[in-house]
Amino acid sequence: MKAILQGCLATALLALAAPALAALNVFATVPEWGALVEELGGDKVKVYVATNALQDPHHIEAKPSLIAGARNADLVVATGAELEIGWLPLVTQRAGNPKIQPGKPGYFEAAGFVTMLEKPSRLDRADGDVHPGGNPHIQTDPRNVLRVAAPLTARLVELDPANAAYYQQRGKSFGERFGIAIGNWEKLAAPLKGVPIVVQHKAFTYLIVWLGMNEVAALEPKPGVEPTTAWLSEVLALLERQPAKMVIRGAYQSDRASQWIAERARINAVALPFTVGGTPEARDLYGLYDDTIARLLKGAK
Amino acid sequence: MPSPLLARSALALALFMAVDVHAATDADLAEIRDQIRQLKQSYEARIEALEQRLKTAEAKAAAAPTAAVPVTAPPVAAAPAPEPVVAASAPAAPTGGISAFNPAISAVLQGAYTNLSKDPTKYALAGFAPSGDIVPAPRSFSIAESELALSASVDDKFYGNLIFSLTPENTVSVEEAYGVYTAAPYGIAPKFGRFLSSIGYLNDQHQHAWDFYDAPLVYQAFLGGQYQNNGLQVKWVAPTDLFVELGAEIGSGESYPGNSRNKNGTGNGNAYVHVGGDVDASNSWRAGLSYLQTAAKDREYSQLDNTGNDAQLDFTGKSKVAIADFVWKWSPNGNAQERNFKLQGEYFWRRENGDLTYDADGALGLTQTGGYRSDQSGFYVQGVWQFMPTWRVGMRYDWLNPGSVDYGTNGAYLGSTSFNPQRTAVMLDWTPSEFSRFRVQFQQAKLRPDFTDNEIFVQYILTLGAHGAHNF
Numbered sequence: 001m002k003a004i005l006q007g008c009l010a011t012a013l014l015a016l017a018a019p020a021l022a023a024l025n026v027f028a029t030v031p032e033w034g035a036l037v038e039e040l041g042g043d044k045v046k047v048y049v050a051t052n053a054l055q056d057p058h059h060i061e062a063k064p065s066l067i068a069g070a071r072n073a074d075l076v077v078a079t080g081a082e083l084e085i086g087w088l089p090l091v092t093q094r095a096g097n098p099k100i101q102p103g104k105p106g107y108f109e110a111a112g113f114v115t116m117l118e119k120p121s122r123l124d125r126a127d128g129d130v131h132p133g134g135n136p137h138i139q140t141d142p143r144n145v146l147r148v149a150a151p152l153t154a155r156l157v158e159l160d161p162a163n164a165a166y167y168q169q170r171g172k173s174f175g176e177r178f179g180i181a182i183g184n185w186e187k188l189a190a191p192l193k194g195v196p197i198v199v200q201h202k203a204f205t206y207l208i209v210w211l212g213m214n215e216v217a218a219l220e221p222k223p224g225v226e227p228t229t230a231w232l233s234e235v236l237a238l239l240e241r242q243p244a245k246m247v248i249r250g251a252y253q254s255d256r257a258s259q260w261i262a263e264r265a266r267i268n269a270v271a272l273p274f275t276v277g278g279t280p281e282a283r284d285l286y287g288l289y290d291d292t293i294a295r296l297l298k299g300a301k
Numbered sequence: 302m303p304s305p306l307l308a309r310s311a312l313a314l315a316l317f318m319a320v321d322v323h324a325a326t327d328a329d330l331a332e333i334r335d336q337i338r339q340l341k342q343s344y345e346a347r348i349e350a351l352e353q354r355l356k357t358a359e360a361k362a363a364a365a366p367t368a369a370v371p372v373t374a375p376p377v378a379a380a381p382a383p384e385p386v387v388a389a390s391a392p393a394a395p396t397g398g399i400s401a402f403n404p405a406i407s408a409v410l411q412g413a414y415t416n417l418s419k420d421p422t423k424y425a426l427a428g429f430a431p432s433g434d435i436v437p438a439p440r441s442f443s444i445a446e447s448e449l450a451l452s453a454s455v456d457d458k459f460y461g462n463l464i465f466s467l468t469p470e471n472t473v474s475v476e477e478a479y480g481v482y483t484a485a486p487y488g489i490a491p492k493f494g495r496f497l498s499s500i501g502y503l504n505d506q507h508q509h510a511w512d513f514y515d516a517p518l519v520y521q522a523f524l525g526g527q528y529q530n531n532g533l534q535v536k537w538v539a540p541t542d543l544f545v546e547l548g549a550e551i552g553s554g555e556s557y558p559g560n561s562r563n564k565n566g567t568g569n570g571n572a573y574v575h576v577g578g579d580v581d582a583s584n585s586w587r588a589g590l591s592y593l594q595t596a597a598k599d600r601e602y603s604q605l606d607n608t609g610n611d612a613q614l615d616f617t618g619k620s621k622v623a624i625a626d627f628v629w630k631w632s633p634n635g636n637a638q639e640r641n642f643k644l645q646g647e648y649f650w651r652r653e654n655g656d657l658t659y660d661a662d663g664a665l666g667l668t669q670t671g672g673y674r675s676d677q678s679g680f681y682v683q684g685v686w687q688f689m690p691t692w693r694v695g696m697r698y699d700w701l702n703p704g705s706v707d708y709g710t711n712g713a714y715l716g717s718t719s720f721n722p723q724r725t726a727v728m729l730d731w732t733p734s735e736f737s738r739f740r741v742q743f744q745q746a747k748l749r750p751d752f753t754d755n756e757i758f759v760q761y762i763l764t765l766g767a768h769g770a771h772n773f
Contacts, residue, residue, distance in 0.1 A: 052582055054634035061630075061637070061771040063585045064544030064577025071488055071538045086735070086771040093460075093481075096488035096538050125736060225734065226690050254639050254690075 023160050027073035027100065029084050030057055031276040032139040033110060033148075035285045037077055039174045040153050044163045048073065050091075053278035054252050057083055058129065058224060062090040070095035073106070074159055077152065080109030081116060081133035108155050110148040114138045117205050129224025139275060141206035142182050142289050149174055181286055186211075189293045195300050196242065198235065198267070200227075200249035200258055203274065207292070216244045219257045227257045239265045246299035250274030270299035404453030404461075407766035409509045411445040413438055416757040426522055427749040428703025428718040429677065430602045430616070435521040437514070437756060444469045445760075448476065448509065452767075458484045464507075476507070476529075492534040497527055499536070499548050500571050500591035501647055502626035504528055506772060512643070513728055514742045514758040517681035518699035519649040522722075523622055525557030528593065530571065544577040544587070558620040558651070559595030569595035573624075577773075582635045587773060591624040601661065606714045613662045614715075616673060618655010624648065630773070639690055646682035651675075659711045672709030678702045691732050697744075699724040722748045736764040 024045045028034035034049035041047070048069040051060055057079075060066075070076065070091050078084050092100050092107070099106040116134030123132055138144040153171030157164045193212040200219045208215050217238055221231040239261070246268040247258045255269065262269035272292050273282035281291035415438040424436045438445070446466040455461045464477040479494030497505040503520065504527055516526055532552025539545040554568020555561040562568060571594075577587030599615045606612045625648045632641035657673035660666070683697035699722075706717040726744035733739075740760045747753045 052635060054582075055636045056638045059636075059638055059771070061773045063579065063630075063773045064546075064575070064587050065579040065585060067538060067546075068542060068544035068578065072540045082768070085768045090770040090772065093483075093490070094536075094538070096485070096490040096536065098484055098486065101483060125734075129734070252636055252638075 023163060024074045024156065025072050027070050027076045029076070029078040029088060030139075032145065032285065032288070033077040033079070035276040035288075036145060036149060036152065037156075039285065040149060040167060040170050041156055042166070042170055044160065044166055045156070053273065053275045053282070056252050058086065060084070060087045062087045062094065066091045067094045070100060071097055073097060073100050075106045075108060075155065076100040077108045077110070079136050079138065080111035081136035081138075082131045083111075083136035105155065105158055108152060110144075110152075111136060111138060113148050113151045114144045117209065118202070128220070128222025135202060135205045137203045137274075138206055140204050140292075141210040142178065142185065142285070143210065144206060145285060146175065146178055146182065149178070178285070181289070185289050185293055189296070192293075192296055192300055195246075195296075196244040198239065198244045198247040198261065198265075200247065200253055203250050204248060204272070207272075211293075211296070213296075216242050219247065219249075219261060232257060232260055235261060236264050239267070243267075246270045246296075248272055248296070248299070251278035268299040268301075270295050272296070402453070404451040405767035407450045407764060407769065409448040409450075409507075410761075410763040410765070411447065411509060412443060412761055413445060413514065414442050414759040415440055417754055418756070419752060419754040423752065424754075425749065425752075426518070426701065426722050427720045427752075428706070429522045429701065429722070430600075430604070430614075435526070438758065446508070448507065450767075454483075455480065458482060488538045488540065489535055492536075493532070495529060495531045496534065498530040498550055498571055498593070499534070499575075500528060500550075500573050500593055500622075501624040501649075502587070502589065502628055502645060503647065509762045509764070510769075510772065512683065512685045512693075512695050513697055513726055514740060514760050517647070517683075517697070518701055518722060518724055519647060519679040519681055522677075522679060522701055523558065523649045523651045528571075529556045530569070531555060532567070532569075542578075544575070546575040548573045548575070554595045556595075558597060558600075558622065558653070560597045560600050562596065562598040569593065583633055584629070584631050585635075585773070586627065586629045588627040589625070591622075591626070593622040593624075595620050597655075599658075599661070604715070606659075606665075607716050608714075610665055612660050612665060612714065615658040615661040616653065616655060617658075618653060618673065620651065620653045622649065622651045624650075628773070637687070639687075641687045643685045644683075646680060648678070648680040650678040652677075657708065657711055659714050667714070669711060669714075671711040673707065673711075674709075675704065675706040677704040677706075693730050693732070695726075695728045695730075697724075697726045697728075699726075718750075720750050722746075724748075735769070738762045 024041065026037045026041065026045050026047045028037055028047055028049045030051055031049050031053050034047045037045055037047050050066050050069060051057060066087070076088075076092065078088055092102070098104070101107060111133060116138070119134040120127065120130045120132065123130060149171060153167050156167045160167070189211045194214055196214045196216045197208070198217045198219065199215055202218050202220070202223050205215070217235045219227045219232065219235060221227060244265070244267055247261050248270045249255065249258045249272070251271055251274050255271065258269040261267070271279075272295055273279040273288055276282055276284060276288050278288070279291050282288040417437070417440055421436045421439065426435070446468055448464060448466050450462070450464040452460070452462040460481040460483050462477060462479055463475075466474050466476050468474060475495060477496045479492050479496040482491045485491055497507075499505045503511065503517070504524070508516075520526060530550050530552040532550060534548065534550045536546055536548040539547070550571040551567040552569050553561070556569075559569055571592065573589055573591035575587060575589040577585070579585045596619050598617050600617070601613060601615055603611050603613050626646070628643065628645040630641065630643045633639070652675065654674040656670050658668065658670040660668045679699070679701035681697060681699045683695060685693055685695035687693040701722045703718050703720065708715045708717070724744055724746040726742055728740055728742035730738055730740035738761070740758070742758045742760070744756045745753065746756060
């Protein structure tokens with residue numbers, strides 16, 4: 001044990017001695033913001049992504065690695081709207097890093113720059129895992145990513161003024177390229193307009209609004225509540241009256257409920273990347289929406 | 302703003318419906334008409350809600366502070382797509398009013414049904430000085446401590462937290478009441494007041510967060526349950542990729558194994574190091590070493606002497622506790638939602654040396670003070686397996702080593718034992734949401750050669766209010 005400890009301390013001292021190469025250390029809570037910061041910050045930022053696409057962003061623990069990751073961060077980029085309520089406050093507090101405390105320039109919440117949907121009219125845990133700020137899964141609409149890009153660029157400039165021109169140039173270039181990409185995705189996704197779908201978790205509201213799809217039902221009886229067979233039967237009965245083309249779920253979710261309904265209602269079960277890294281094709285922000293639309297089009301056939 | 306968009310969407314909707322109508326039979330027509338009527342109704346309700354939202358949003362926008370808008374001009378091109386039609390509102394502005402700065406409040410309600418084969422008033426650990434409240438619970442139905450917590454930022458430099466517990470005996474006790482200085486540099490966050498010490502792994506977790514109904518035997522035997530520090534804590538997280546946390550605490554030393562000694566200065570000193578990280582996306586770990594030094598003055602307990610009399614003993618001297626702990630967690634790709642496994646264990650060692658007064662209250666007429674020295678240890682190891690969403694099973698094994706106890710001149714009256722108290726527990730719990738948990742636990746506790754207790758607990762834990770933290 002002593003030897004291990006000595007080894008650990010030696011590693012710690014070595015790491016202390018190593019100079020930081022990147023100008024800004026960024027702690028991104030979820031992969032989409034990590035990818036966006038990389039787009040905007042290029043080689044002037046070093047991005048630590050706290051979670052991967054196969055994890056449920058609601059249920060993350062304040063693991064030691066996350067605390068260590070937040071310790072050196074100059075900037076935390078979070079979704080906000082209470083998506084990370086269970087773990088991020090604990091991580092920022094335990095990391096003892098005054099730069100990234102809420103309210104400081106080093107703490108950035110994307111949800112503040114987006115028009116939030118599904119804000120509950122009443123707050124009661126009897127309604128399931130409700131978020132007072134609205135549905136937090138804003139990244140399923142690329143226009144929200146674009147809306148966040150501008151203030152995030154401004155934040156990078158504020159924290160690292162020496163590279164202001166660099167960030168601004170990259171921000172502008174990203175805005176132009178991504179804007180064109182959004183136009184292309186919209187053209188590509190035109191056949192999805194009005195397509196009736198079932199969602200497993202209410203994770204795709206922004207995507208559905210963006211593409212004009214029609215959410216017929218959700219497999220979770222209430223947000224964050226595991227579907228029961230009784231509830232699934234009700235959904236099945238509803239689907240007989242109001243047929244849907246497919247049932248969609250995020251890559252991090254179990255396929256059990258989706259498969260159950262897909263077999264019985266004879267519709268397609270579609271797993272969407274949900275965020276960067278959710279599928280092999282969703283390598284970056286562009287791949288994320290390329291693949292999302294490709295999978296939806298395939299599912300709608 | 303929404304009205305032309307709404308009109309356009311309504312038109313699109315009507316056209317869409319019209320296309321469907323062409324290819325439909327009479328029965329279909331009736332159904333479609335019915336659906337349209339329903340849609341209209343829901344649409345009207347929506348428009349109403351939207352108008353309401355628009356009004357509030359406008360009111361808010363007028364009152365919203367301009368500081369929320371980034372100062373630097375956004376260099377990114379505006380979004381080309383139109384605004385969504387569905388219910389929308391401006392970015393949240395906090396509501397004002399007299400309660401706007403209220404702290405976050407949460408409450409924990411707990412209770413149990415307990416079945417014990419042995420009389421809980423006879424509960425004692427062979428070879429160990431009883432350490433306060435180690436009885437698991439009264440028999441039959443009972444409520445456990447209800448906990449009420451308040452926390453908020455105090456100002457730009459401090460954060461405060463108060464947790465008090467309401468006991469089933471209708472008393473109130475302060476579990477934690479501390480401030481944290483949040484503006485300290487170098488990753489240091491000094492904490493002051495009363496708080497659960499961060500020694501070991503389980504010590505700073507509240508009882509409702511434990512994976513079993515009761516505390517491991519080592520916590521009961523060596524720390525009297527949990528070690529509460531009244532004083533100061535400083536923790537420092539090293540700026541490294543590997544998680545390395547160093548911590549030190551000082552305090553009044555009034556918690557067991559120390560006691561209140563009516564003296565100035567510090568009564569206890571604790572130090573620990575925690576190290577942790579990820580092996581890969583699926584495996585995470587944390588390990589730690591802790592040390593606690595405190596002292597006791599006339600710490601009373603009673604024990605059967607060699608002739609079978611219940612003798613009162615007073616200990617005065619130093620007490621040192623060392624703890625080695627580890628926890629390892631596995632879940633596929635770090636997604637603990639479906640399945641996960643948690644393995645944890647802690648090893649405790651305690652040395653006490655000083656003076657022991659035999660028959661301190663003179664009840665036996667043999668009062669005598671002699672030297673005392675003990676070296677004792679123990680461990681527990683437990684595993685908890687979530688085999689499907691919301692359901693977990695767990696197993697725990699406890700073992701204590703009474704080690705060597707030297708009673709000095711009191712050896713004539715007091716003898717030591719070589720019996721190892723041990724306990725085996727299995728539990729099953731159901732966690733329908735993050736805020737509720739139900740548990741059933743069976744355990745067999747061999748606490749003395751002639752005392753084997755078979756215990757059953759059925760427990761509930763309900764959490765109200767502010768969202769709790771997902772501790773590792």
